Amino acid sequence: MIRLEKRPQPSQAWTAGSPLLAVLLTMIVGGLLFAFLGADPFETIRTIFWDPIFGEFAFYYRGQLLVKAGPLILIAIGLSIGFKAGVWNIGAEGQYIMGAICGAGAGLALYPSESVLIFPVMVIAGALGGWLWAMIPAVLKTRFGTNEILVSLMLVYVAQNILISVSTGLLRNPDGMGFPGSRNFKQWDAAHNAELIAGTGMHWGVVAAFIAVIGAYVLMSRHITGFNIRLTGEAPRAARFAGVNPARIVFFCLGLAGLLAGVAGLFEVTGPAGQISGAFNAGYGFTAIIVAFLGRLHPIGILLAGLLMALTYIGGEAAQTTMQLPGAAIQLFQGMLLFFLLATDVFTNFRLRFGTKGVA
Amino acid sequence: MDTPLLSISGLTKAYPGVVANDDVSFDIKPGEIHALLGENGAGKSTLVKMIYGLVTPDKGEMRMNGAPFAPGKPSEARQSGVAMVFQHFSLFDALDVAENVALGMENPPPMRDLARQIREVSETYGLPLDPSRTVGTLSAGERQRVEIIRCLLQDPRLLIMDEPTSVLTPQEVDILFQTLNKLRSEGTSILYISHKLEEIRALCDHATVLRLGKNVGTCTPSQRTAREMAEMMVGNSFAAPEARAKALGEILLSVKGLTLPAPGSFGTPLRGISFDVRAGEVLGLGGVAGNGQDELLAAISGERLSDGGSITLKGEDVSRKGPTERREAGLLSGPEERLGHAAAPDMSLIENGVLTAARRMGLLSNGFIGWGKARSFAEEVIERFDVRTPGPGTAARALSGGNLQKFVVGREIVQAPDVLIVNQPTWGVDAAAAAFIRQSILDLAAKGSAVVVISQDLDELMEVSDRFGALNEGRLSQIRDVAGLDIEQIGLMMGGASDMEVAHGAA
Missing domain, CATH: 3.40.50.300 (P-loop containing nucleotide triphosphate hydrolases)
Known part of the structure; x- marks a missing residue:
């Protein structure tokens, strides 16, 4: 008989090792999946994981890596802090959209000014937009005890509808000959979030992501606020005993996550995406949930997980074009990563016992 | 046969x-x-x-x-x-x-x-x-x-x-x-x-x-x-608590007409609880579990706020202040439930030390935790209270019940509180550890702190307390000197006999 037995202490080895094992298992099962689809599994895995960094077209893909990883890391850092506290913000996608809309809107209101203050104003407006959108589940939760998972998730669809509405209405490019979508920020220097070093994909959003990683690390490991957040997540009654106000933790966590997601949206819309359009959001807000867990809710882990996840995006696209694999197979591949991570994660706190219940 | x-x-x-x-x-x-x-x-x-x-x-x-x-x-x-x-x-x-x-x-x-x-x-x-x-x-x-x-x-x-x-x-x-x-x-x-x-x-x-x-x-x-x-x-003979010299000081904690609704559908409301505790005194509160013990501790620790004027610490009204402020003012507490309430199970003893001692022991500067100081504090508690553990980095849940209890009670006592309230300080603890914890409580009182011990163990209360009261359905009985109390009277107090006529008659 196989039993799970709780470990007296969480295992250090499994804490570090389970993400690696999960990646390995994903490769194996994913490879099998690709084999069933008629593709060479080794070829496919190499296309996804190896070629973007070391292959023939790596010079193009490497830049893409940071472009994709930046928003993922930025959002995942915000989410991870909430998850540590047991505040389950599933609506980062909505906060990301609203940040982009508010930031872009603030900039477009000042078009065509070339002031150096334009971009900072847009960043602040983007942060506020995401923050405000996250305050809705926070207020409802603390006032009326609603579930933040449902409220934040449903607000994603509201945000998507607002996005479609403004891209065909309020923020539509007056010079766009009726096409939906806002003005293109790439053609407006003061508001363009350009590459900082050509060819690297490094833009202000990536810089912000690195700052967020460091900030989160300091907050969670050194500051009493981070301590209180962890305490709230691990033992809510002990947190209350320690003097932590649970409502303030909810506001802080949702607010911070919303703020970071909003900023990520703004950097995306003014940089890689270029304009507000109905299909501007690419699901970063949801993928960031996987990134947060894959990175063990630890800032450094999230940095690595964000890069890995970006790799599967880029490699997945490459596999779609060069190997004609369906896009859904790639999404399944990403989902498997979270699945295996959660499965292997069990062994951090539990161990297997192959004991037969002997008869005396 | x-x-x-x-x-x-x-x-x-x-x-x-x-x-x-x-x-x-x-x-x-x-x-x-x-x-x-x-x-x-x-x-x-x-x-x-x-x-x-x-x-x-x-x-x-x-x-x-x-x-x-x-x-x-x-x-x-x-x-x-x-x-x-x-x-x-x-x-x-x-x-x-x-x-x-x-x-x-x-x-x-x-x-x-x-x-x-x-x-x-x-x-x-x-x-x-x-x-x-x-x-x-x-x-x-x-x-x-x-x-x-x-x-x-x-x-x-x-x-x-x-x-x-x-x-x-x-x-x-x-x-x-x-x-x-x-x-x-x-x-x-x-x-x-x-x-x-x-x-x-x-x-x-x-x-x-x-x-x-x-x-x-x-x-x-x-x-x-x-x-x-x-x-x-x-296995070896354990020390029975020593008798202590009685020199009572001023009133440190005063509770007046403390009334609070039940926290949930299975909680107990507090109904007009009043008592004073003086420096150097141990007040024992008995009663069968579920008669308001947890609720009273939560009200005094600051986890739940009560009406203004109901809790006075050293002459200052603290009833509208939270746990952090009360700790800074010198009122510390130890809840009954070790894992999950007094301590976070998956956190280390160092972190569990920070849980209540962060401000009082100066472990913070500008909101940043000094982990070195936090470790020293945990080590001090471990040493003074003989907590058996591989080290201060061990998770709380890895300790046995008695050792963790020594740690969470010790954590408060090492902070030298003016007033300490503990609920079931020796619950599920072996005899030697229990005797040690009781002695620490007596020592604390002897140094001039006021202590309130809530317990369901009558022997324990008789051993440590100077005065005794009992909780029944959220009400507190009359408080009486322990000297001269017999088990019959205690039973009546615990059973909620509103007037003590019978007990007086028997005494």
């Missing part, structure tokens, strides 16, 4: 890193009450679980009436006539008594017959209980009766009782003992697990003492003093 009812020989059970039972042998005769004594972690629970079929022994054998007895699961043990009343009840609050009893039976009879049987058994054994009452409305003592009746309906030959009196008032204990004596006279054997030595001396025919998993001797409790038995349990 030649064949024992249950004969245990050489039972051994090892868990990773610890031998819970090591070659334990003893006999239980038909119609005797046999006590199983031992400190926490001595292996009592494991032994009982083996008898009840929950755990399979590694070695050794059991014989029931001479025939081999190796229950693989509880239902097999029940078929052989073994029944068990657990310390923690497994009852459904929303169902009535008869329904709860039926749920524990293999083939329950029709409800009407069952209700009749319950009534019969409850009358025969003097356990008053109405089968149609909803369990949620019953007191702890009445709930225990449901469990006992559930067992008695199986007509057991051996009844195992795990610390049955820990939740009962002295009067309820009397009723229980009458029932147990009646069962004994009818030939039922009882295996009685308890910490309370006086109780065992009064009730039990024989006692088997376990220490570190080994049987260290069987004795006849009525011929031994409680101290002798305690020494068998502990």
Whole structure:
């Protein structure tokens, strides 16, 4: 008989090792999946994981890596802090959209000014937009005890509808000959979030992501606020005993996550995406949930997980074009990563016992 | 009387890193009450679980009436006539008594017959209980009766009782003992697990003492003093708390008309609680569990805020201040539940030190935690309170109950509070650790702190307190000096006798 037995202490080895094992298992099962689809599994895995960094077209893909990883890391850092506290913000996608809309809107209101203050104003407006959108589940939760998972998730669809509405209405490019979508920020220097070093994909959003990683690390490991957040997540009654106000933790966590997601949206819309359009959001807000867990809710882990996840995006696209694999197979591949991570994660706190219940 | 009812020989059970039972042998005769004594972690629970079929022994054998007895699961043990009343009840609050009893039976009879049987058994054994009452409305003592009746309906030959009196008032204990004596006279054997030595001396025919998993001797409790038995349990003699010099100072904590609604549907409201505690004094608050102990602690620690003016600390109204501010002002507290309330299970002892000591011990600068200082603080607590742990980085949940209790009580005492309130400071702690914690509380008071000890252990309260009061349904009885109190008066105070006329008459 196989039993799970709780470990007296969480295992250090499994804490570090389970993400690696999960990646390995994903490769194996994913490879099998690709084999069933008629593709060479080794070829496919190499296309996804190896070629973007070391292959023939790596010079193009490497830049893409940071472009994709930046928003993922930025959002995942915000989410991870909430998850540590047991505040389950599933609506980062909505906060990301609203940040982009508010930031872009603030900039477009000042078009065509070339002031150096334009971009900072847009960043602040983007942060506020995401923050405000996250305050809705926070207020409802603390006032009326609603579930933040449902409220934040449903607000994603509201945000998507607002996005479609403004891209065909309020923020539509007056010079766009009726096409939906806002003005293109790439053609407006003061508001363009350009590459900082050509060819690297490094833009202000990536810089912000690195700052967020460091900030989160300091907050969670050194500051009493981070301590209180962890305490709230691990033992809510002990947190209350320690003097932590649970409502303030909810506001802080949702607010911070919303703020970071909003900023990520703004950097995306003014940089890689270029304009507000109905299909501007690419699901970063949801993928960031996987990134947060894959990175063990630890800032450094999230940095690595964000890069890995970006790799599967880029490699997945490459596999779609060069190997004609369906896009859904790639999404399944990403989902498997979270699945295996959660499965292997069990062994951090539990161990297997192959004991037969002997008869005396 | 030649064949024992249950004969245990050489039972051994090892868990990773610890031998819970090591070659334990003893006999239980038909119609005797046999006590199983031992400190926490001595292996009592494991032994009982083996008898009840929950755990399979590694070695050794059991014989029931001479025939081999190796229950693989509880239902097999029940078929052989073994029944068990657990310390923690497994009852459904929303169902009535008869329904709860039926749920524990293999083939329950029709409800009407069952209700009749319950009534019969409850009358025969003097356990008053109405089968149609909803369990949620019953007191702890009445709930225990449901469990006992559930067992008695199986007509057991051996009844195992795990610390049955820990939740009962002295009067309820009397009723229980009458029932147990009646069962004994009818030939039922009882295996009685308890910490309370006086109780065992009064009730039990024989006692088997376990220490570190080994049987260290069987004795006849009525011929031994409680101290002798305690020494068998502990191995070395433990220090009985010393008497202290009485020099009471000014009032440090004053509670006036403290009233709070119940925190949830199963909580207890606080109703007009008033008391003062002076410097150098220990106030003991007794009462059966669930009569407002947790709620009172939460109100004084600051977890729940009460009306302005209801709690005064050193002349300053703190009733609208949270736990952090109260700690800074010198009011510290220790809740009953160690894991999850007093300490975060998965956090290290260093982090659990920060939990209450962050500001008072200056572990913070500009909101940043000085982990070096935090480690020193945890190490100080570990050293002064003899907490057995590999180091301060160990997770709280990896400590045994007694060691963690020493840590969480020590954590508050090391901070030198002006006022300390603790709930069940020695709950589930072995005798040596309990004596140590009590002595620390007395020492703290001797240094001029005011201490409030909430406990369900009357012996403990008599030992540490200068004055005594009892909680009943969220009300506090009159507070009286411990000197001159007898068990009868205490029972009345705990039972909520609103006027103390009877007690005065008896005194």
